[in-house]
Amino acid sequence: xxxxxxxxxxxxxxxxxxxLLRCNYSSSVPPYLFWYVQYPNQGLQLxxxxxxxxxxxxxxxxxxxxxxxxxxxxxxxxxxxxxxDAAEYFCAVSDQDxxxxxxxxxxxxxxx
Amino acid sequence: xxxxxxxxxxxIKTRGQQVTLSCSPISGHRSVSWYQQTPGxxxxxxxxYFSETQRNKGNFPGRFSGRQFSNSRSEMNVSxxxxxxxxxxxxxxxxxxxxxxxxxxxxxxxxxxx
Numbered sequence: 001x002x003x004x005x006x007x008x009x010x011x012x013x014x015x016x017x018x019x020l021l022r023c024n025y026s027s028s029v030p031p032y033l034f035w036y037v038q039y040p041n042q043g044l045q046l047x048x049x050x051x052x053x054x055x056x057x058x059x060x061x062x063x064x065x066x067x068x069x070x071x072x073x074x075x076x077x078x079x080x081x082x083x084x085d086a087a088e089y090f091c092a093v094s095d096q097d098x099x100x101x102x103x104x105x106x107x108x109x110x111x112x
Numbered sequence: 113x114x115x116x117x118x119x120x121x122x123x124i125k126t127r128g129q130q131v132t133l134s135c136s137p138i139s140g141h142r143s144v145s146w147y148q149q150t151p152g153x154x155x156x157x158x159x160x161y162f163s164e165t166q167r168n169k170g171n172f173p174g175r176f177s178g179r180q181f182s183n184s185r186s187e188m189n190v191s192x193x194x195x196x197x198x199x200x201x202x203x204x205x206x207x208x209x210x211x212x213x214x215x216x217x218x219x220x221x222x223x224x225x226x
Contacts, residue, residue, distance in 0.1 A: 099160060
């Protein structure tokens with residue numbers, strides 16, 4: 001069965017600093033990988049997804065993630081954090097036949 | 113295009129009661145999935161409906177059930193409510209299967225069981 005591990009339940013960065021949110025997955029078949037963001041009192045919004053095309057995936061709001069099969073990782077990065085990036089971020093994995101499994105989430109705080 | 117809507121947004125029930133939550137997907141989307149979100153367990157998959165048929169089901173007791181109508185609108189029902197059912201219930205729709213297609217989430221229904 002697939003699973004996702006997000007390293008670090010809380011990450012704090014300064015405005016303008018690099019954002020790095022870590023995600024490792026486990027899947028016995030080629031996975032589909034997703035990053036979602038959740039703002040307070042809202043549903044989830046897709047940032048980006050990997051579907052076996054390019055390993056470097058660019059998403060919305062300046063985020064990108066790189067699929068590394070050898071490391072079973074799909075870390076999310078953004079070169080320069082904005083205050084508006086403060087939210088909770090979820091990594092998720094699925095495959096053709098199975099439902100989506102979410103990680104526990106990482107809460108990102110951006111300090112002025 | 114209107115997004116995914118969920119009604120009601122907030123609900124308070126007592127133990128032993130039953131509750132029905134509603135989800136209207138984006139027009140043209142055929143798949144609706146339901147998730148339970150709690151601080152302790154995080155986001156957990158409940159079930160997915162595609163063209164009125166349950167495609168996948170998560171590891172939840174039979175008290176949790178759902179259905180999808182011909183217009184793709186979906187409802188989920190929880191019978192004999194327990195305190196542990198207090199959660200944010202999220203609905204998501206996608207054009208095709210949720211496992212491979214982009215899901216669009218609604219704002220959720222926050223259920224409190226007293």
